[in-house]
Amino acid sequence: MMKLKPGETVVFSWIVYKSRAHRDRVNAKVMKEMEKMSPKEMPFDMKRMVYGGFKVLVDI
Numbered sequence: 001m002m003k004l005k006p007g008e009t010v011v012f013s014w015i016v017y018k019s020r021a022h023r024d025r026v027n028a029k030v031m032k033e034m035e036k037m038s039p040k041e042m043p044f045d046m047k048r049m050v051y052g053g054f055k056v057l058v059d060i
Contacts (some may be wrong), residue, residue, distance in 0.1 A: 002048065011044075014054075 002010055017023035039046065 001050065 004010065015026075017026065
C-alpha cells in the first residue's frame with residue numbers, strides 16, 4: 001500500500017481517547033496546529049498518510 005522507496009520507514013501508531021468528546025477536542029486542536037504548518041514543515045508526506053478508525057471487539 002505504501003510503495004516504500006529505499007531508505008523509507010513505515011510508522012504505525014494509535015491513540016486511545018477517554019471518550020468521543022475527548023477525541024473531537026484533540027482532533028480539533030491537531031487540525032488547527034496543522035493549518036499553521038507549510039507542507040515543507042511536515043515531518044512526512046501528507047499525501048501518503050493513511051488513517052482510520054477501529055471498533056473494540058474484545059476488551060479484557
